[in-house]
Amino acid sequence: MKFLFVTLFPEQIEQAASHSILQRAASKGLIKVSCINPRDFTHDVHRTVDDSPFGGGAGMVLKPEPMVAAIRKAKEQLPNARVIAMCPGGRTLKQSIVEEYAHSGQDFIFVCGHYEGFDERIFYWVDEKLSIGDYVLTGGEMPAIIVMDAISRFIPGVLGKIESAEEDSFRTGLLEYPQYTRPVNFEGMEVPEVLRSGNHALINSWRLKQSLKATLALRPDLLSAEQKELLTGRLPYKMK
Numbered sequence: 001m002k003f004l005f006v007t008l009f010p011e012q013i014e015q016a017a018s019h020s021i022l023q024r025a026a027s028k029g030l031i032k033v034s035c036i037n038p039r040d041f042t043h044d045v046h047r048t049v050d051d052s053p054f055g056g057g058a059g060m061v062l063k064p065e066p067m068v069a070a071i072r073k074a075k076e077q078l079p080n081a082r083v084i085a086m087c088p089g090g091r092t093l094k095q096s097i098v099e100e101y102a103h104s105g106q107d108f109i110f111v112c113g114h115y116e117g118f119d120e121r122i123f124y125w126v127d128e129k130l131s132i133g134d135y136v137l138t139g140g141e142m143p144a145i146i147v148m149d150a151i152s153r154f155i156p157g158v159l160g161k162i163e164s165a166e167e168d169s170f171r172t173g174l175l176e177y178p179q180y181t182r183p184v185n186f187e188g189m190e191v192p193e194v195l196r197s198g199n200h201a202l203i204n205s206w207r208l209k210q211s212l213k214a215t216l217a218l219r220p221d222l223l224s225a226e227q228k229e230l231l232t233g234r235l236p237y238k239m240k
């Protein structure tokens with residue numbers, strides 16, 4: 001799977017893909033990460049990529065020419081890729097979207113914003129807008145890296161043999177149960193006895209109960225109505 005980033009800061013992308021699982025995936029040829037810098041499509045001595053906004057206002061807007069020239073070049077290199085502009089107004093990323101992307105068999109061109117954002121005409125060249133969530137950021141590079149990370153986990157061979165993203169323990173859609181490893185006693189805090197019992201039926205039910213308890217307490221929105229009812233004996237709405 002190929003990931004092509006249209007970005008003014010290629011080193012930020014290259015750095016993110018040069019560690020751990022993504023680095024190994026790249027060296028195994030499972031993913032290919034590359035960048036196209038709009039600054040390479042400027043023709044003035046200052047290599048200008050941004051300019052003041054029409055209508056006034058603080059900050060600078062990304063000029064359309066360098067961005068669109070870079071996107072065109074990207075589409076030349078990856079004609080069938082999905083062109084995704086990372087921006088606050090996009091649909092919010094969630095695991096179901098990651099799975100949709102991972103199973104689409106497509107390559108990806110991520111267009112990353114900076115300064116005050118894109119000239120609106122750039123979006124003519126974009127298939128869709130995507131956001132990683134509602135907080136103010138300095139650029140679209142880290143969001144694009146997050147999307148690449150999440151998609152890459154689904155590519156066969158990227159994760160160790162132990163677990164693939166499909167059977168992931170995260171696949172329950174619940175929060176993780178508490179995890180422990182050696183030592184048994186750390187500064188007076190002991191590992192729960194059940195986890196050392198060797199009784200895997202008991203361990204699995206303990207883990208499921210812990211996941212449900214944690215999810216109910218911290219992220220009830222992840223629970224289905226039935227799961228909530230099972231846990232609390234109360235339905236979030238009055239049954240007729």
Ligand SMILES: CC(C)(C)c1cccc(C(=O)NCC2(NC(=O)c3cccc4nocc34)CCCCC2)c1
Binds near residue numbers: 088113
């Ligand atoms: C209501 C809300 C979301 C708080 C909001 C409202 C208005 C502006 C922003 C904001 O952050 N503007 C800056 C900007 N952000 C992003 O690119 C960005 C932000 C969040 C999730 C993202 N996912 O991908 C890209 C994302 C980076 C610089 C270029 C202009 C965009 C945020």
